[in-house]
Amino acid sequence: MSNHFEKPDHARADWTIDQDWSRYTDEEHAVWDLLYKRQMEVLPGRAAPEFLDGLKALDLGRGGIPDFEVISDELEALTGWRVVAVPGLVPDDVFFDHLANRRFPAGQFIRKRNELDYLQEPDVFHDVFGHVPMLTNPVFADYMEAYGKGGLRSLNYAALKNLAALYWYTVEFGLIRTDEGLRIYGAGIVSSKTESIFALEDPSPNRIGFDLERLMRTDYRIDDFQQTYFVIDSYDQLFRATVDTDFAPIYERLQGKFAHGPEDVLDRDEVITRGTQAYAKAGGRF
Template sequence: MTTATLSAAAPYLINQDYSSYTEEQHSIWAELVGRVLPELEKHAAQEYLDGFQIIGLKRDRLPNLAEVNARLGPRTGWNSTAVSGFLPSQAFFEMLAARKFPTTVWLRSRESMEYTPEPDIFHDVVGHVPMHAHPVFADFLEHYGRVCVATPEEPIREKLSRLFWYTVEFGLIRQQGEIKVYGSGLISSHGECLNVMGGHCAIKEFSLAEVVNTPVKIDELHKLLFVVNSFDQLYEIMHEAERLATSGRL
């Protein structure tokens, strides 16, 4: 899928005006990154930490998406693509299928540093983009987009959205006998990360059948999340989800 075929997403594509960011915004970025990095260095999956370095994220300056993409594209073909805001589902899936991650370019204010209801550049880039440098995860995410584009049935899309939620947004992985975080909602939320690592959230072995039937609650800290043992397992889960979605048995 090429940019030319992004019919649903096209109205939302914009350019990042990097020169428009103020020193106050760079300062907010530095404070946000400074808050989460110490916890991430202890609790994030190694693939995430590697990706943070690979794409050249800076601790004290907002990311220039053109510079990020110059590092990311040759590695996995993914692109952090600026969008004007929240996308309808079909537009979002189209972009994932084209290996273009919809990235908001606005940054939360100092008054909203603890929480913002809409994704901002901190959530999108720090939360998501480092994982796009990992080839297996990158393939999983593109495959997810392609399956959703080809699945018009809303009940099945709802179940697929739960798969996304409990992997891409709030995914956990077991590495060297420890639980590590890789989902963007855990990466970019100090409170959610501490909730899991502090033992306040039940953790179950990943079961596709259970995951797609576990409702999502966005207004409270998670009480249940699911852990995979490898990103190869995640890739295979996506193939299983495709088979079930295609047959209408998801």
């Protein structure tokens, strides 16, 4: 899953670019506002309290695409993270290096009004609305840094697929157990109206308790709703599992391969919901 592509001429060595906030058009700001409004119709009672607190702390609903300088100053005061602009996907080593240094690389562009629901590269709405609120949480913020540092260490192994699965099933598509029931904290879910409902309420997907190595052995869907969501008990569980584990023996065991399909349920899984997989069996794709 290593990604090799050309750095655009206007990007710096670390792939960052100027956000050029003053050059967003009224239409681009309006697309942000529309996406924001749609998500706020579904997220109260579904998103994790830490995510909703983060949205509020950074005032991401102030109207229009946020100015990275403004939200970075606020975020830095809370957890030491900053948001930097990038053209889109960046190479793995560059991505890990930003995270390891508490910089979140966010796509500068925003999707068009006629493609609100599906896009191939992360845009400013996915990255800033989806990812940045959780970075206001001190423990989650530490987890993200630890992930970046682990990523840099992993570059000597054939480990990227397995490490990417960990990111996928936590940072992008993670659920958390709360006293009020399951909640979403994964950026890929909270930035999608339909998946926010599907991930929590649909009978199709499995919902399984978090187990670090189990996640890293599990293939995933990149172009459709997940067939399995993994559920953490706390962000501390996530952070501790990452920093207390020596990944080298795991990489040795896994050999850059997946042992389980996206829909598999194993005997020793802590099954919270065993999915019917009706959605995937019917062909999926929304």
